[in-house]
Amino acid sequence: xxxxxxxxxxxxxxxxxxxxxxxxxxxxxxxxxxxxxxxxxxxxxxxxxxxxxxxxxxxxxxxxxxxxxxxxxxxxxxxxxxxxxxxxxxxxxxxxxxxxxxxxxxxxxxxxxxxxxxxxxxxxxxxxxxxxxxxxxxxxxxxxxxxxxxxxxxxxxxxxxxxxxxxxxxxxxxxxxxxxxxxxxxxxxxxxxxxxxxxxxxxxxxxx
Numbered sequence: 607x608x609x610x611x612x613x614x615x616x617x618x619x620x621x622x623x624x625x626x627x628x629x630x631x632x633x634x635x636x637x638x639x640x641x642x643x644x645x646x647x648x649x650x651x652x653x654x655x656x657x658x659x660x661x662x663x664x665x666x667x668x669x670x671x672x673x674x675x676x677x678x679x680x681x682x683x684x685x686x687x688x689x690x691x692x693x694x695x696x697x698x699x700x701x702x703x704x705x706x707x708x709x710x711x712x713x714x715x716x717x718x719x720x721x722x723x724x725x726x727x728x729x730x731x732x733x734x735x736x737x738x739x740x741x742x743x744x745x746x747x748x749x750x751x752x753x754x755x756x757x758x759x760x761x762x763x764x765x766x767x768x769x770x771x772x773x774x775x776x777x778x779x780x781x782x783x784x785x786x787x788x789x790x791x792x793x794x795x796x797x798x799x800x801x802x803x804x805x806x807x808x809x810x811x812x813x814x
Contacts, residue, residue: 618665621773622781623729628792629741629811630766634736636695636742637760641669667743667759672696674735694735697760697768697797699728706784709791715783722787725778729771739765746800767811776794785810 642665665681674694678685703726707719716722728734742762747755774784789810796806 611650613805615762619775621727622776623771623773625769625771625814626785626788626810627767627769627812628788628808630764630806630808631792631795632804632807634697634738634763634766634797635760635799635805636671636697636763637758638670638672640666659693663759668762669759670759672698672733674733695738695763696733696735699730699732699734699770701772701797702734702791705791705795705797706787708795709787713787713790715787721778725775726784727773729773734765734768734770736763736768738763738767741802762805768808785813 630655642661651775656737662681664683668681668686668689669677671677672695674696676693678689703723706726707722710716710719710722740763742760742764744760745757746760750757772784774781779787792808792810795801796804796808798806800806
């Protein structure tokens, strides 16, 4: 008995690709978990005794940032200045796409972000480099989920911009609507740390 052979027709996916540039309306704060804190938490989890070694604060400051070309191999004020000139601080594609999806829901465009997530991507390696006019290291009080507020140092950038490539299926959301969603996310949500305090706001400056 012969088996019936079925032909499966593959429907071509032809996404629209565009390059979007966003420009900051307020300063951007970058403050991911630094390497020093990550090691301390790992030691606690592995029941290792706390080391009484002096902490290199520049390691804390430098590794709070995602870097386009990887983090510097040494940690000092000099290496930070060199990295800011020759490397590039980055925001994450994950954070951007998540905020776009939140804007879909919060602005009443759709009840859920499921359809947006399925029809939209940010291309690249997951990191979006920024350009900036000035960089500052600020001391800020941060409220952890448990315990008292702690004083931390964070990286703040003024006059910042970022450019990234997007891919979308226009049968779900048209390109013009997506650009409006990105603008809504920039106005009401922002990107980076300290967003509830108004940092990281932006608008679409250009699209090609």
